[in-house]
Amino acid sequence: MxxxxxxxxxxxxxxxxxxxxxxxxxxxxxxxxxxxxxxxxxxxxxxxxxxxxxxxxxxxxxxxxxxxxxxxxxxxxxxxxxxxxxxxxxxxxxxxxxxxxxxxxxxxxxxxxxxxxxxxxxxxxxxxxxxxxxxxFSPLAEKEIGTYLTKHAEKDRDTALRLASISQGSLGTACTLDLDVLDETLTQFAALFQKSSNADVLEVAHEWSHTEEGVHLIVESLAGLYRDALLQQTQGSKAAPLHPRHALPKLSSETLDAAFVALHRTQALLATTANKQLLFEDLLFTLLPSSSS
Ligand SMILES: [Zn+2]
Structure with missing residues (x-):
């Protein structure tokens, strides 16, 4: 060895x-x-x-x-x-x-x-x-994670399947992910996407930056939304979305590109000592169509 x-x-x-x-x-x-x-x-x-x-x-x-x-x-x-x-x-x-x-x-x-x-x-x-x-270490198959969650973690089948698809092959993530928190984040983002003022953005950025362990999960879930939007564009109805209840409207390729760059950058900077509130503000102002005060 x-x-x-x-x-x-x-x-x-x-x-x-x-x-x-x-x-x-x-x-x-x-x-x-x-x-x-x-x-x-x-x-x-x-x-x-x-x-x-x-x-x-x-x-x-x-x-x-x-x-x-x-x-x-x-x-x-x-x-x-x-x-x-x-x-x-x-x-x-x-x-x-x-x-x-x-x-x-x-x-x-x-x-x-x-x-x-x-x-x-x-x-x-x-x-x-x-x-x-x-x-x-390769990611585990969704099916294996789903089976584990129903057998050993007392999850019902639907919850297990959703956790398995969101966790993308990580059993640890699947076991610790809180779907309520995840849904709340996505609902907040959807509401901002519809209509947001600068004050709303600052408030949500403040809230997200104080979730301690959850900051990476928030960025991951947003990345999942944009992944869904991309798959929807390229595969249409064949795409299997991670977050079917929070689908984004149709976006241009440029918008998608800019979103992935911003999400990736935020994810990397969250691992450093950078100010998390500012990171989330930057991210939201990049992702949201337009904000008005
Ligand atoms: Zn021993």
Whole structure:
């Protein structure tokens, strides 16, 4: 096994889970990742002294975090087998942190395994990517997600099918998505699309920017609306819309292009420290036909 692996794929698709099971396999007291021995249980509780979990502190993984980690990796492993590092959202690293990590990956301490996890591998510097063995996670089929939701998450069939199509292959998203919140967002947007004043736009942007975990979901759902509009134009009645109850009116190709550019830009900037209210204001003023005060 390579000493560094880069696990990439959609958010909520199981990358972190697989990394955790790999950590169990490398340190398990039996020969397999049993999930029940003391070592496996400690990993599950994030209490294993040789297994390190790292994630952005605030917006970024910072150099101090990498320094602390490297110092810990220099010590002998406490339980004797291997040391494992699982890093989430590894694309969100400051430049100095990335350089420090690169050094460690170039000269890794013995019996140490790194699992770098990210939905955006292309945002990682090439020098780090080239040190890792890439493992790509493909989206799950809608049918599989739907079946899981009806069997294990107590969803009725219609809800399960809608969640499965919106989540686009990510079981984690399907399980955590709140359809009421989603519908509320789309209804708000539809109302603005019909008629909006500048004051309305500012108010909605303010509300959306304060939804904490939900900001990405809001942009994703808007992107879904525009994806529907594009499919409607290219495939007509054969298109299967994600949000049939909130369809947009017919839009020109230029309008669609501008919308996708704006949505993509917003999604990228939401991962940074940019002011979320301003981002949503910009986005809405780009997407809405015209606003009058
Ligand atoms: Zn075990």
């Amino acid at each position: 390579s000493h560094a692996s880069l696990l990439s794929g959609l958010r909520g698709i199981g990358k972190h889970r697989v990394a955790t099971v790999m950590a169990m396999a490398l340190t398990c007291q039996t020969t397999t990742p049993c999930g029940t021995c003391a070592s496996c249980r400690k990993i599950e509780k994030r209490q294993h002294p040789d297994v390190f979990f790292l994630a952005p502190d605030g917006d970024w993984v910072k150099i101090e975090q990498i320094r602390t980690l490297t110092a810990q990796l220099q010590l002998h492993s406490l339980e004797g087998k291997a040391k494992v590092v699982i890093m989430d959202d590894v694309d969100r690293m400051t430049e100095s942190a990335a350089n420090a990590l690169l050094k460690t990956l170039e000269e890794p301490p013995p019996s140490t395994y790194f699992f770098l996890v990210t939905p955006h591998p292309h945002r990682l510097v090439a020098t780090i990517r080239s040190r890792c063995q890439g493992i790509t």
